Amino acid sequence: MNTVAIAGVGLIGGSFGLALRAAGFGGRIVGVSRPGTVRKAMDRGAIDAGVSLEEAAAEADLLFLSQPVSIILETLEKLGGKLKPGALVTDAGSTKRRICECGVKQLGAGGFLGGHPMAGKETTGVEAAEAELFRGRPWLVTPCVAENMGSAPSPELLMWLKRIGARTVICTPEDHDRWVARSSHLPQMLSTTLAEWLGGREDREAILGAAGPGLGSMTRLAQSSWEIWRDILATNGDYIAEALREFHAELDQTTGTLASGSLEATFHAGADFAARVRKGK
Amino acid sequence: MNTVAIAGVGLIGGSFGLALRAAGFGGRIVGVSRPGTVRKAMDRGAIDAGVSLEEAAAEADLLFLSQPVSIILETLEKLGGKLKPGALVTDAGSTKRRICECGVKQLGAGGFLGGHPMAGKETTGVEAAEAELFRGRPWLVTPCVAENMGSAPSPELLMWLKRIGARTVICTPEDHDRWVARSSHLPQMLSTTLAEWLGGREDREAILGAAGPGLGSMTRLAQSSWEIWRDILATNGDYIAEALREFHAELDQTTGTLASGSLEATFHAGADFAARVRKGK
Numbered sequence: 430m431n432t433v434a435i436a437g438v439g440l441i442g443g444s445f446g447l448a449l450r451a452a453g454f455g456g457r458i459v460g461v462s463r464p465g466t467v468r469k470a471m472d473r474g475a476i477d478a479g480v481s482l483e484e485a486a487a488e489a490d491l492l493f494l495s496q497p498v499s500i501i502l503e504t505l506e507k508l509g510g511k512l513k514p515g516a517l518v519t520d521a522g523s524t525k526r527r528i529c530e531c532g533v534k535q536l537g538a539g540g541f542l543g544g545h546p547m548a549g550k551e552t553t554g555v556e557a558a559e560a561e562l563f564r565g566r567p568w569l570v571t572p573c574v575a576e577n578m579g580s581a582p583s584p585e586l587l588m589w590l591k592r593i594g595a596r597t598v599i600c601t602p603e604d605h606d607r608w609v610a611r612s613s614h615l616p617q618m619l620s621t622t623l624a625e626w627l628g629g630r631e632d633r634e635a636i637l638g639a640a641g642p643g644l645g646s647m648t649r650l651a652q653s654s655w656e657i658w659r660d661i662l663a664t665n666g667d668y669i670a671e672a673l674r675e676f677h678a679e680l681d682q683t684t685g686t687l688a689s690g691s692l693e694a695t696f697h698a699g700a701d702f703a704a705r706v707r708k709g710k
Numbered sequence: 711m712n713t714v715a716i717a718g719v720g721l722i723g724g725s726f727g728l729a730l731r732a733a734g735f736g737g738r739i740v741g742v743s744r745p746g747t748v749r750k751a752m753d754r755g756a757i758d759a760g761v762s763l764e765e766a767a768a769e770a771d772l773l774f775l776s777q778p779v780s781i782i783l784e785t786l787e788k789l790g791g792k793l794k795p796g797a798l799v800t801d802a803g804s805t806k807r808r809i810c811e812c813g814v815k816q817l818g819a820g821g822f823l824g825g826h827p828m829a830g831k832e833t834t835g836v837e838a839a840e841a842e843l844f845r846g847r848p849w850l851v852t853p854c855v856a857e858n859m860g861s862a863p864s865p866e867l868l869m870w871l872k873r874i875g876a877r878t879v880i881c882t883p884e885d886h887d888r889w890v891a892r893s894s895h896l897p898q899m900l901s902t903t904l905a906e907w908l909g910g911r912e913d914r915e916a917i918l919g920a921a922g923p924g925l926g927s928m929t930r931l932a933q934s935s936w937e938i939w940r941d942i943l944a945t946n947g948d949y950i951a952e953a954l955r956e957f958h959a960e961l962d963q964t965t966g967t968l969a970s971g972s973l974e975a976t977f978h979a980g981a982d983f984a985a986r987v988r989k990g991k
Contacts, residue, residue, distance in 0.1 A: 547922040567919050598919050608920040611908060616928035618964060619900055621973070621980035626960040627892060628983025637986060638848050638879050639889040641828040644987050646930045647897035651984035655977040666968055673965045677958070679907040683899060684954045687947055692902070696936040699902035702909025703932035705918060706925050 430454075430585050434485035434492045436461040436504055438470040441521045441546060442495035443558030446475035448593035451560035461485050470555045486511040491586065494520040498660035502531050509535035517583055519544045519570075523609070523657065524664040525602035529573035542582050543571035543602055545609070546595060551649075564594030571602045610668035614661060615676055617650050618669065624651035711735075711866050715766035715773045717742040717785055719751040722802045722827060723776035724839030727756035729874035732841035742766050751836045767792040772867065775801040779941035783812050790816035798864055800825045800851075804890070804938065805945040806883035810854035823863050824852035824883055826890075827876060832930075845875030852883045891949035895942060896957055899950065901931035 433449060435442040438460040446458050460467055460476035467479030485492060486508055494501045501522045508518060518541045522528045525543045532541030548566040550557060568590050572582045582599070590597050600608075627636055627648075662669065686692050714730060716723040719741040727739050741748055741757035748760030766773060767789055775782045782803045789799060799822045803809045806824045813822030829847040831838060849871050853863045863880070871878050881889075908917055908925075943950065967973050 547920060549923055567921070569920055596919075600916070604916065605920070608913065608916050609922075611911075612917045612921045612925050616904065616924050618968075619904065619961075620924075620928060620984075621977055622960055622964045623897065623900065623957070624980035624983040624987070625976050626957065628979055628986070630892075632889065633983070635881070635885065635889050636893045638877075639828060639850055639886070640848070640893045640987055641890075642830055643897050643901075643931050644893050646927045647901060648980075648984040648987050649927045650924050651977075651980040652988075653977075653981070655974055655981075658977060659972075659974065662968060662973060670965060670968055673961065673968070676904070676907065677961060677965070679903055680900075680954065680958060680961070683903045684951060684958070687899075687943060687951055687954070691940075692943060693936055693940065695906045696902055696932075696934075696939060698909055699905035699929075699932040700934070700936070702905040702914070703901075703929040705909070706905070706921055706929050707933075 434489035437496035443555035444562035447560040452592035568595035620650035715770035718777035724756040724836035725843035728841040733873035849876035905932035
């Protein structure tokens, strides 16, 4: 792996460049982004140069697409037939079924491997990029065809993911989308629905005036960018709807238990899992 | 106001003592707590001495009950008929209807004024107390009988709340309980239900493995102590059930819109309110 190209040098793409460098990658790292972003990414040391997508395709041994889902799909369409022989394309898209389907169609099962680093922070852009962003965090890797599930895909990529500190999890695109529907997309829907509902109430000023720190954490995700979520909802809506229905039933149970008995067991079980979520971080 | 007594010198009670001192209160501050807590609170400078509840009642001009709701109710029962003439009792209990009812019954409408500082942090105990805990945060004050709503209750207490930086909001116990059911208790139920549900699933290990930072913020509240919430649920269960039913309908609407149209407006409205919650902090 001599040349890595990063398409979309924002928080994730920029951090990937910085992380590779910090982990000892000695090859060339090029970036595909708008001129202003390329300049900032070069200043930060995340990439060595800015190139066009065509140049990246001709030069790179690994192409990392860290863009919103809809742009990844567009980029994959453009890359079909343009890659250097033996090159691998991977991505950081938030959903995997549609991207993997498109990747295999455009690049073949050996040319594309889905990926999703479960890392991020509130500030975006290459300015916020950091070499340690992926350390200790899961990085889901989704081989796109069933026969590739058994063997470790792309040992060289997996080695670099390990070197930058990510905890690699290999799974199918379907499993990925089902899990993140519950671990990430449902929490987003709850946060957004809570904030939208409270903000639309007549007594919203009073509720704001009475808000403690708890409301702050439960509405943090509601600030997420619609541009990102439009793509996620469009490509994982079926599993998200399933998760919403399941949670709905669970909330019914909480409401019933509140009326008829004690929520002590519910609280203890919730506290146990919440502690595990935080320990896993 | 020469002597202030704080019953329950934990995070809130200890911070109140530190805040009064930092704001220039020159009188005596005594604490009612277990011997170990009293010692730590004296070391921190939050109180001058430890006393029994009877001694506090005989000596204090202001008694601040910063205990769990059920203990506040017990303390109010014990204080009936024991106060120094002209003394005022106030509290920091998480719900207000039941406490105000009990306070007026035991101490008369002039002897008790409900209160609820909307401040806190993840660590508890007097070790975590800080003089600045209440600065910029709402402190809800609930006169317990309707005729006291018009005039400013207890100008001296309100002056000290202002001096320690709290944003005083005067409202009825009913309004308080209705607002916090939505701003605080419903968010807690969502966090607990989410964590309990995910933790009970067969694929919980996979979900943990795929968890991003979003799940961390949405399950933070689920770690709250059952001892606190048992009392809140017991004294505000009716309004919490009402809030759960309302949110349930709202979640139905989100699910429907996800299936049939675009959640763009929902996301933007949610982001706007979430920004206001954070600005209000």
